Amino acid sequence: MRKWRRPVRTVRLRFTVLYGAMFLLSGIGLLVITNLVGLGGTRTSQSAPSGTPPVEPATLAAATDRITWLQTQLSDTHAAQSRQLLIGSAVALVVMGVVSVVLGRVIAGRVLRPLRMITAATRRISADNLHERLAAQGPADEVKDLADTIDELLERLESSFDAQRRFVANASHELRTPLATMRASLDVALAKPEPIPAQTAVLADRLRTELDQVDRLLEGFLTLARTQHGALADRTTLSLRQLANAALHARAADITTRRLAVDPAGAIDDSAWTQGNRTLLTRMIDNVIDNAITHNHQGGWIRLAGTTGAGTAQLVVETGGRVLDQEQVDSLVRPFQRLSADRTHSGTGSGLGLSIVAAIAAAHGGTLDLQARPEGGLRVAISLPAAAVPAETAA
Structure with missing residues (x-):
């Protein structure tokens, strides 16, 4: 025998229950108002008919006239009751329609509040504060699934950014050693007592200028990596x-x-x-x-x-x-x-x-x-x- 599993609470199910209950209550309210209006019409119909009834019939013609008069009064009463019921139903429908819209807006706002919170938190998070997380609370439904997925994505992005910054910082630092060695070799070569050809001296100056440019570039990389790495000290x-x-x-x-x-x-x-x-x-x-x-x-x-x-x-x-x-x-x-x-x-x-x-x-x-x-x-x-x-x- 398969074990019974508790149904998962989903946003769709919650919307279904909430809106179903809301419209059910609206229908009950509509019926109550309609019945109240109908009871008022019944009381009216049970009261004495207006007008002066004819004298007690003495002949068949008089009896026929009285029956005709009663039928007319009954038809008028039913028509008035039907109009009253129709007007009451229309008023009830308008009232309950407005109430349903208001209730629907309130309930939808409460249901969608977690999504608004997730959206606001996601907008606050940028490349400078990837360490922040949504950490959504609540039942395990689609909304929490979405928040957890965004948190996992932010974690991967943070790891990627950190790895990139570490690589830039480490590469820039390590490249400074060969640059210093190359600059020292140029200085040693130019410092020899033997006469140095003018073309060699120009080439050495050109190389030293380029090495200085590369050194400034690496220093810029280090500054960028340090600046983008997080909180500032000192x-x-x-x-x-x-x-x-x-x-x-x-x-x-x-x-x-x-x-x-x-x-x-x-x-x-x-x-x-x-x-x-x-x-x-x-x-x-x-x-x-x-x-x-x-x-x-x-x-x-x-x-x-x-x-x-x-x-x-x-x-x-x-x-x-x-x-x-x-x-x-x-x-x-x-x-x-x-x-x-x-x-x-x-x-x-x-x-x-x-x-x-x-x-x-x-x-x-x-x-x-x-x-x-x-x-x-x-x-x-x-x-x-x-x-x-x-x-x-x-x-």
């Missing part, structure tokens, strides 16, 4: 004005060489402070300033500004230049995306600068906004959560 309160001043000071020689007119970082509000990792935030602003210097025309200008408001500290760096296509500008936040080569004076660059800026800003709960200026050039705006000015600085 958080401290930093001034955007001080970071921008330091970046400009460190690049004073490049600014002079290119004859760039730079608005001082004093235009940045003293209250523009944020909290985060000093190394990463320094790298972020360094990349923005480097981008402003490198992707600028000879004798151009750079303008810095910073404000604080609505819990956000913002740093804005603008540069002049030719008119740019906004579609191409939007793509600069993706790794290895560059504008046309004639925009740079050197033709070099890893294509990771602004993508690193976007990743660091996102890791700190901020955003990066790139806009092509209508007059020409680029506007880079970094928005970060504002932090209170330290007490010793305010004093």
